[in-house]
Amino acid sequence: MRTSRSFAMVAAVAALALTMSACSSGDEPSSSPSESAALSADAQAALDKAFTGFGSDLSDLTSVTPKADQKFYVMSCGESNPTCHAPAAAMVDAAKAAGWTGEIVDGKLSPEGFATAIRQATAAGATVLVPIGISCSGAAAAFQEAKAAGVTIVGGGGQDDCSPKVWDSERLWLPADDQPTPYGIFGAFGTLQADYVFGKTNGDPKAVVINMTSQPWGQLITDSFSDELKKLGGGEVLAQVDVTDPETADGSYIQKVTSALLANPDANALIVPTDGYLVNGLAAAINQAGLADKLVVVGNFGSEAALDMIRSGTPGITATIGDAQDWEAWGSIDTAIRVLDGKDPAYIGQTIQAVDADNNMPDSGAYNGAIDWKSAFLTSWGK
Incomplete structure (x- = not known):
């Protein structure tokens, strides 16, 4: 499995490099979304919502005795x-x-x-x-x-x-009644991803969205992301990339996603349903293809490996929606x-809640x- 993923990543990067070389017009590269002008009030409000997030304090947790010998x-x-x-x-x-x-x-x-x-x-x-x-x-x-x-x-x-x-x-x-969407917790992930990229692109996200098809929750994240963009009143989904568990296992999702990014050169955001994609090769492929500086890349779940990448400034991942x-x-x-x-x-x-290098980042782990x-x-x- 490790060999297949590595081969897929190399193939994806090679294809990206060839296509970018063939299509180069000599234009200056676009500036990073994080280097844009001061945020509008709506963009800042969305970003604040992403960093605040959702959850409870367990103050109403009642006593219970674990059954022995399980x-x-x-x-x-x-x-x-x-x-x-x-x-x-x-x-x-x-x-x-x-x-x-x-x-x-x-x-x-x-x-x-x-x-x-x-x-x-x-x-x-x-x-x-x-x-x-x-x-x-x-x-x-x-x-x-x-x-x-x-x-x-x-x-x-x-x-x-x-x-x-x-x-x-x-x-x-x-x-x-306390949930932000009708899609449950997975809807909250997509909602916060939308809030984050809306804020980071100053209200104008042009997103490529990875949709995990093998499990029902993947579509819930995708749908809630689109719904939240509509509520925010700005941005669009340029492409949806469906990815199955077998494509995750053999690493072929990397080629699929990078091809979609090449086909949509106006994209400034990549929405990823799980940090695992980024950790297992996608972030590296994005960086080696020279696309990291133009994309706000947001994963999900706040895994230790993903946070280590964000902490160290590894290109190809901007933030994740941290799930405890x-x-x-x-x-x-x-x-x-x-x-x-x-x-x-x-x-x-x-x-x-959204986690990036400057917000909600734990010291380690x-x-x-x-x-x-x-x-x-x-x-x-x-x-």
């Missing part, structure tokens, strides 16, 4: 992707803090891998299973088998879109604890919100 498994969407691996590892830590055992099974970024990993966990005697990064329809038969075997299934960010529903509970974010992934990982364990205890799941309310959520969970579990 054998917990988390299905990572793909251990090669940092936005799959990090929450999976955090979830194992949370399960152990609750007094359970914890193991990771690797979905390997493919529907076949998801199903195999779920069946592996079921065969190993899992009593609790959390899938990260996929919805129920991504491996419906395997989830149904796990349920029939008596496994308690709790969402790890995806939706139970099977009919009839199979999971015991999704992980809950905020009550519907460790917080939400512990939230899935909290949800499982409450389900096993016969209680209603709590609203986890993890903070999400991944983005993890602004409150001591770990103590809140441990206190509620009696630990």
Whole structure:
């Protein structure tokens, strides 16, 4: 998998270089969006909203006792992707803090891998299973088998879109009345991405949008981004690039995205549904092609690797919408604890907000919100 990604990145950069050489007119390169004139009031308001973000303080988290002797498994969407691996590892830590055992099974970024990993966990005697990064329809038969075997299934960010529903509970974010869009937390990601690029381009984003098609949440991010631009009253989506999990796994998404950027030379923003794309080669391809200075590039999830790139000024990534992934990982364990205890799941309310080099950036590590959520969970579990 590593070799395929590297080859795809080299091929993409080579194609970009050839095309740019052939099309060069001798014009001076456009200035960076960050070097534009003073922001309008509307652009500044949108940027302020992006940095403020959404979330809760867990002040209403009630006490619950973890059921003893649970054998917990988390299905990572793909251990090669940092936005799959990090929450999976955090979830194992949370399960152990609750007094359970914890193991990771690797979905390997493919529907076949998801199903195999779920069946592996079921065969190993899992009593609790959390899938990260996929919805129920991504491996419906395997989830149904796990349920029939008596496994308690709790969402790890995806939706139970099977009919009839199979999971015991999704992980809950905020009550519907407190959410910024009808698309749930994934709608909030797209909304904040739109707010950020609207502000950074002074109200005139011309965006290429990567749309993750293998999971329903990818379209929610894409739709909410477009909806927010309409509400803001400026900018446009020049192109949508659909990317599947297999294209992510073999690295071919890099060629696909860079080709779209070349076909839309007026683009000044790239909207990316997950930091993993940027970390695993896309940012490097953008930079090596000479496009980094003209694009505001915004990822999602606030992974440690992406934040390290932003901290160090690595070209090809401008910002990410930080999602407190460790917080939400512990939230899935909290949800499982409450389900096993016969209680209603709590609203986890993890903070999400735009993070760039100058705003909301932690000193080190991944983005993890602004409150001591770990103590809140441990206190509620009696630990």
